[in-house]
Amino acid sequence: MALSHYWVQTDDPQKGGITLSNYFDEATKKYAGRDFKNDLWYHSWFNNARTAYGLYYWGKTLNHDDWKDKAIQSLKLVLEAPNDEGWFPTIYVTEENRWISSGQGGDKDLYHMPDNAWTAYWIMRFNDELKKIDGADQFLQNFSSALLQSQNADGSFPARINVVTHKIDTILQSSATSAMATWFLEEMMVRYKIQKPFLEKYKKSIQRSLDFISKNVLPFQRFEDFELYFSCSPKPMHYFDSSTFLYAQNTMSIQWCAEAYLNAYRLFKDKRYLQQGEYCLNILSLYQQVWNPPFINMYAFGGFGVQNTDAEWSDARQAQFAETYLHYFLVTHSKEYLERGVYACRASFALMVLPENKDVSPANYQGTEMNGETWSGNMAENYGHGGFNERSNQSGFHWGTGSALTTAAIFQDRMGDIYIDNTLAIGVNGNVVKKINRNANSIDIATENLKKGKMKVVKDRVIEKSRITIDGIKY
Numbered sequence: 001m002a003l004s005h006y007w008v009q010t011d012d013p014q015k016g017g018i019t020l021s022n023y024f025d026e027a028t029k030k031y032a033g034r035d036f037k038n039d040l041w042y043h044s045w046f047n048n049a050r051t052a053y054g055l056y057y058w059g060k061t062l063n064h065d066d067w068k069d070k071a072i073q074s075l076k077l078v079l080e081a082p083n084d085e086g087w088f089p090t091i092y093v094t095e096e097n098r099w100i101s102s103g104q105g106g107d108k109d110l111y112h113m114p115d116n117a118w119t120a121y122w123i124m125r126f127n128d129e130l131k132k133i134d135g136a137d138q139f140l141q142n143f144s145s146a147l148l149q150s151q152n153a154d155g156s157f158p159a160r161i162n163v164v165t166h167k168i169d170t171i172l173q174s175s176a177t178s179a180m181a182t183w184f185l186e187e188m189m190v191r192y193k194i195q196k197p198f199l200e201k202y203k204k205s206i207q208r209s210l211d212f213i214s215k216n217v218l219p220f221q222r223f224e225d226f227e228l229y230f231s232c233s234p235k236p237m238h239y240f241d242s243s244t245f246l247y248a249q250n251t252m253s254i255q256w257c258a259e260a261y262l263n264a265y266r267l268f269k270d271k272r273y274l275q276q277g278e279y280c281l282n283i284l285s286l287y288q289q290v291w292n293p294p295f296i297n298m299y300a301f302g303g304f305g306v307q308n309t310d311a312e313w314s315d316a317r318q319a320q321f322a323e324t325y326l327h328y329f330l331v332t333h334s335k336e337y338l339e340r341g342v343y344a345c346r347a348s349f350a351l352m353v354l355p356e357n358k359d360v361s362p363a364n365y366q367g368t369e370m371n372g373e374t375w376s377g378n379m380a381e382n383y384g385h386g387g388f389n390e391r392s393n394q395s396g397f398h399w400g401t402g403s404a405l406t407t408a409a410i411f412q413d414r415m416g417d418i419y420i421d422n423t424l425a426i427g428v429n430g431n432v433v434k435k436i437n438r439n440a441n442s443i444d445i446a447t448e449n450l451k452k453g454k455m456k457v458v459k460d461r462v463i464e465k466s467r468i469t470i471d472g473i474k475y
Contacts, residue, residue, distance in 0.1 A: 020396030054406030086146025105226030302343030421460030
């Protein structure tokens with residue numbers, strides 16, 4: 001659907017991307033783009049680099065070479081964008097063959113650090129986990145250096161950088177937004193991308209940034225980022241609610257903090273970091289819908305809210321949060337984290353426009369006549385955004401279907417259709433474990449299974465030698 005309706009080929013046949021669907025073109029009477037006709041975004045929400053990861057994986061899995069080619073085109077486009085001492089623009093205006101530094105969260109005169117860091121993170125993962133891309137390693141090194149040079153005296157990383165002067169903008173200068181930069185820099189170290197002479201410099205920078213979060217964010221639950229102030233719930237900066245005695249907080253910066261602490265634990269083996277990360281994850285968990293509320297017309301179990309000053313249910317961000325829970329499960333082996341991750345991944349598909357969702361989301365499965373929302377495969381970004389029991393509109397393929405498919409690729413690759421260890425067996429893709437019998441050297445499992453034929457089973461190394469039978473089939 002996306003490649004048929006939203007793919008945009010640039011003047012260079014080797015570069016392109018998937019556009020959004022909110023810009024109305026008077027000439028054609030069609031929706032395509034967001035701020036400009038057919039613009040291509042690499043943003044904290046709408047990110048062609050993240051979608052490219054899923055597009056390439058499913059292209060390889062399902063033998064669609066054209067999908068793989070288009071994924072690489074999306075990465076080449078941003079890798080060859082004008083590079084400004086490591087910083088780079090994140091919106092390509094196709095019709096005018098020009099780049100804009102940033103959109104929502106920044107503007108044309110500012111680089112928005114979370115957009116740069118999120119894009120670079122997915123370039124890194126694509127390059128390491130799927131296919132090497134020319135220029136990617138140098139691109140990542142340049143951006144890492146730019147981040148280090150921007151670090152504030154208090155240890156935080158700024159949210160916005162002036163395009164001309166490279167001076168730090170005061171908006172969200174020292175905030176939880178900083179954790180996105182910390183996460184990225186840690187990932188560079190975890191993946192051995194920092195040369196030995198610079199390791200100590202990176203370690204100190206990361207530790208300083210973690211100290212900032214520990215002292216200034218966690219004690220006050222002050223999880224601030226651009227979405228709190230520059231999206232659909234505008235308010236005065238650093239808003240504090242005297243009724244709940246809470247600052248405005250957004251779930252994306254909570255996730256960034258959780259990931260930053262988890263990587264810090266991997267790097268420095270300090271249990272304090274893991275404890276602080278789980279504290280962040282516990283707060284994030286308060287936003288997950290671990291029930292199915294009867295007052296909205298959809299099956300909402302597993303989805304996520306957005307912030308404590310807005311009204312969305314089952315928002316598109318749940319797809320990326322699912323992997324954060326998976327990351328924590330792989331370190332702690334907490335069954336709760338795996339369950340939360342699996343059901344967040346499943347919830348990411350609940351608002352997709354397709355017949356299978358008639359019973360899942362009856363008010364949504366047909367979409368609306370607006371901007372192609374009836375096309376099978378489109379998805380609303382959330383439900384009940386306006387505070388009423390009604391469908392929200394789509395904001396684009398990346399913030400919905402594309403992100404869901406990327407997370408599904410990661411779960412399919414790492415956890416298979418069913419995951420089994422010495423304490424649990426959980427259905428991941430298309431199945432639910434109904435019964436399990438364990439003996440000394442065997443595990444027999446019965447499932448309710450939507451898939452035909454053999455499943456992909458992932459076994460923890462502890463039970464690798466056990467005989468496993470699922471629905472009468474030996475594995």
